[in-house]
Amino acid sequence: MTEPKPCSVMKWPCDYCTYENWPSAVKCTMCRAPRPPPVIREDPFATRPDPDPDSDLSRAETGTAGLLICPDSSARPRVPPSGANELANKWSCLTCTFLNWPRAIRCTQCSRRRSKPAGPASESAQTCSAASGSHSPIEEHNDRNRLNAQWTCAACMYQNWAESAKCVVCDGPKRQEAERANADDQVVNERERSRRRTAGGGGGGSAAQRRLPPLGRSDVQRIELAAGAMSANEEQEVDQKKLKQIRNRMRKNDWLFLNACAGVVDGDLAAVEAYKASAGDISRQLSADEVQLLNRSSAFDVGFTLVHLAIRFQRQDMLALLLTEVSQQRAKRIPSLVCPELTEQIRREISSCLHQRKEPPCSCLSELHTFTLPAEIEDLPPAVQEKLFDEVLDRDVQKELEESLVINWSLELVSGPDSRLYALWNRSAGDCLLDSVLQASWGVCDTDSVLRRALHQSLNNCSHWFYSRWKEWESWYSQSCGLHFSLREEQWREDWAFILSLASQPGASLEQTHIFVLCHILRRPIVVYGVKYYKSFRGETLGYTRFQGVYLPLLWEQSFCWKSPIALGYTRGHFSALVSMETDGYDNRGAGANLNSDDVPATLLPLVDSDRKLLPVHFLSTQEMGTEEQHERLLRSWLDCCVTEGGTLAAMQRRSGRCHPLVTQMTDRWLDRYRHLSHCAFDEEDEEDE
Template structure:
């Protein structure tokens, strides 16, 4: 080969090496092409790498010393640490070229040489001190990350550049986006997550402002609340609700991608779905207080004020569960208890009373049950006897039926699923007796509609209802109310609407829960004749309880009060038109004398106004329930004391000339 050919080959080789180096800086070549030019550009970037022997950087994983321009460790492929590097310097052009050991004519010659090399690539060489902060970056409207001017999409979330979209209508679009700078290199791009929603990597002087912007971002607070539910941090949820956030807001597919936890988040899920999925009961109660039951405002039931006592009451209820031996091996509670609101609420000031009832009651359910035609409190005579019913606020997580019954008996929610477990066990162990009653009732109801279900259909429906009882959070049906009446060993009276409406007021279907459920498979002597009372509205059960008559309450601690000293409330067994309430799961012979069946299982009486009513005995409260109510009342008593003046009224001296103590007028 001639000398001229050898010189030409060496010139082409050097040219290709420099082009490979520039392409590596522009992000158009792989890591292998970057290593080709490490020897050529090691001196140019000596000031931007951590100190080490010959300017090499040491891998944090395997301690192997790599060349300065290596983006990954040659041995273990770990990314190069960014500590000590200014990742916001634009390293394409003069900012990456002058080295500390070049000065004067040598530096100028080196810059001119590289500038000539850049011309074929159509990359302009910026001034020697150009940096990222000197460029006019565009801020992403979705995640607020500041991107390089020529990028067509956000480096973090993938949203389009609005300036590029506007310019596309005027000028043709570029064939390819601008090459990413080292600030957007592969090593600095991490999977999109919650920390990227309000901005990506920022310069140190922008970190504080960007962090403050995140805290004030409603979307960022919303995603933090979602993470708070998963991680059990109620403070994030409270912060979201405190800023006026909607507890019914649902996750979008884009937000699920930002959270980057597919195993925990799904599109369309709300905070309530997450709280149920991860069993965050406290967070769920706070959310349901905002979106269901009692409407807006905080709910403060006695079990919330005294959670330790409420938990002790639930343990006490669980200890009272027994199993009956014999032909009907069902579970039952060994004691009878009826919850009522204490009479001391009448001693509170009117404003405090209004606050108490707004935080305790379900006003929406109360209005629905008292609307025309009224289901409760329609008899002025019974209301005068202290039998006005109040709908307690209840959770709506699918367990509202056992919760309402536990509230009506003990004043607490069935958080431990004690009643639900007893219900499922009863349907499995006492299936024979319950299935026969249920099957005969279903055939009778279908016969009225000129329909005859077959045996396979009935068995399939029974299996579905029995399985629903075993899954907490699953809605329950009429059969479950009937079975729970046997677990409680007492009648259950349900006052409910005839039609269930949607939130738009559209009729969704008929509701057939209203009526009386009797423990017909027990012996009457084994059961109590004092019923529990529930309300049913919009697919939701609520406990209906009266206020006990005002009397000295010191005797309620004593469990051996005489029977004649027990207070009573009266529950109507007819509707406002005088029609007898339906009695569910009766046979054809029993339906012929429904009123006689009611009198056999209930303490029924007829008032002076001719209203057939059942006597509900307000049993002596257990000690734990009495203590819980006392702590709950003390909260409102303290509020009442704060509304009064700190000093007693000043007394006038005996010898005052302006007033007389003997004959003060009303005005005085």
């Protein structure tokens, strides 16, 4: 007989998970099962002759199957040296297919009870065992291990022991599901124990009771489903009571708000208009109770407003209506919002002025108009002037452009009010470019998409002319920036198709090419004063903007176009109309410009930046590109230019036919409120003097 190795002799394997533990361990380190009691039958080191394996006496003396007992045999189960028979007799679990040891009555992996073996011999053995009421220590260990079942933490998924009230990793509370499962397991084990006691009590129960089958896994699942159904019914009753309480607290305006939210999702504009007509708050946010009442978690979120829902479901018509209402609530009173009837008439007038030429077939306006702030503003008291500017101007845009020395940087030009530029407030949606163009010319916003439709038609009808200019300009710009690459024709076509698609989508942001097309529709140059760099919310520079510069209607004949430009401002992906203020007389022009023409009021728009560098001219062809002198000659041919006494090159924005009668009437109505405020202020001052 060979002497076993000391390391393997000292350890004892667990009867349930077969993990080998150290002799000092009282419980299994892996599954926490108790250590089996020691069973020693003989001294393995006693010197005796090897018995004859064929002798019955030798088998009786050595024990069944020739067991080998080691010095620390109390920690080692009786396993044959080869283990071939017991390994071959392992049984497979019907649920998880885990191979368990023959002596295990439950699966070590999923705790499912071992199925009854087939055959008459096994049935008789089970009957005898039930009649005697004896059960092995292994079965008791399995029951105790089942009682000590683990529960899974809902937060970190850690397997905790049943006696743990909180998760040992994240201190999360014990789940009710785990507690309910443990209670069901206790019911199962208690029923099995009562069955054993009844079977072994001798007269306490009948034969049918002694043969009562144990509670199976299906019964446990049925109990769990019944308990879950009861809890679900209870939760449903609680939810119904809570919803009833919420409905009882709802008022008429609350129901109108919920109907408006559902109308945005379903495309019902009447529901939104009904809520707006009831003077409802457009900036109102959905609460948790209202989201629960709507019962559509995929569409409604807590904190959403009608504007958020319109953006999520792409309701452009509703978005325009809601943004107009939000602008009014933000105390913005631009002229087009104060007089909706006149504004609608002006938009119809713009539509009637749009015509299409034969060659090239591009839309164009037949009238020239330039919007300016009225001179009566200077007559208002300072407090009323400040309120007016707060309600009509975009103070953030004005501040950023002036601090960046983009506008009003020349003291020579801004010494008088006629050449100081003011940034008008407009919508912050993707139509800001179109709004700013119409505001600078007609004083209204493009809420009816009149200008966008003209832009889309012009791009499609004149695609060949604009495409060649755009491709040539982009190729030259990439080469001038040091980007030595060339695109295939398919890639150029894909980029151009994307530009065409932007023009047809209401609310879609527009690009440089669209400004170039707009100056052809207006038949006049457009000067864009913009910041040079994109910046993040932290103030970090992200890249160049490329919007600042002069856009000329190069596809038209110069005789067909007007030389009076309009001015736009660009900041942080947003365009604003830059307008000036009228003056009562022509003598206080601070720029000292040499007009060399008739005395016509004009606003001077600088064609150089604060560093005295000429503004870039966009979408030039290869023949038109050249030095700064050539660019200056090109600007002088398309614009009415002048040089101030300080040497600043500027374009004259003439105001000869500045306003349409409807625009003048709209401006007067807009000023009536501030005139009334000024009269009230004068009356209060007179009362104080008295």
